[in-house]
Amino acid sequence: MATEKGNFNYQQIMNDFYNWKPKEDDTEGQIAKNAFGGNMIQAGLDAELAMMLGDQNNAIAQEQMQKQADLELANTGALMEKEFGYKELGKESNFKYSEQAADAQYERDVGMLGATGEQQRKNIAAEGQQGRLERIVEGEQARQTAAVNNASNEKIAAGRYAADNYQADKAASASMYGADAQRMPHLGLQIHKLKIS
Numbered sequence: 001m002a003t004e005k006g007n008f009n010y011q012q013i014m015n016d017f018y019n020w021k022p023k024e025d026d027t028e029g030q031i032a033k034n035a036f037g038g039n040m041i042q043a044g045l046d047a048e049l050a051m052m053l054g055d056q057n058n059a060i061a062q063e064q065m066q067k068q069a070d071l072e073l074a075n076t077g078a079l080m081e082k083e084f085g086y087k088e089l090g091k092e093s094n095f096k097y098s099e100q101a102a103d104a105q106y107e108r109d110v111g112m113l114g115a116t117g118e119q120q121r122k123n124i125a126a127e128g129q130q131g132r133l134e135r136i137v138e139g140e141q142a143r144q145t146a147a148v149n150n151a152s153n154e155k156i157a158a159g160r161y162a163a164d165n166y167q168a169d170k171a172a173s174a175s176m177y178g179a180d181a182q183r184m185p186h187l188g189l190q191i192h193k194l195k196i197s
Helices: 010-019 027-183 185-196
Strands: none
């Protein structure tokens, strides 16, 4: 059964080279064979050393990556802790400022309510004083009106009294004149004449 031998028939070349035994007088062949062997040993040693170095470098790289990861984790943790502290400090500051603003607003509100209450008390007191003054004025005006009405009524009454007295006097005089005229008719005529003249 035929097998694929590749482009360069490398296996055959290797077999031929390994099975080749230079003659004793073939110095160049011996040098080439020995050089190949030495080169092979050197290549194997280099490969072994490279593998050892690769393993060592891999271990060092893993250790370095672990240290780097640890450092990054520590840095991230420290950064997050600082950031958390800053945020908490900011929240605390905002809370203090909000509390101070609320306290100030409360003080302003209390002051405003106090001022409003004081103004309302002053307004009520002024309205009460004004009401008392108005009632005093109204009472004084009522007293003056009553005094004027009383004086007017008294004058009217006095006038009526005087008129009644006058009428009574006239009636009395007329009665006396009539009585005298009946007793002395001639005197009444003369008196009447005298009064007319």
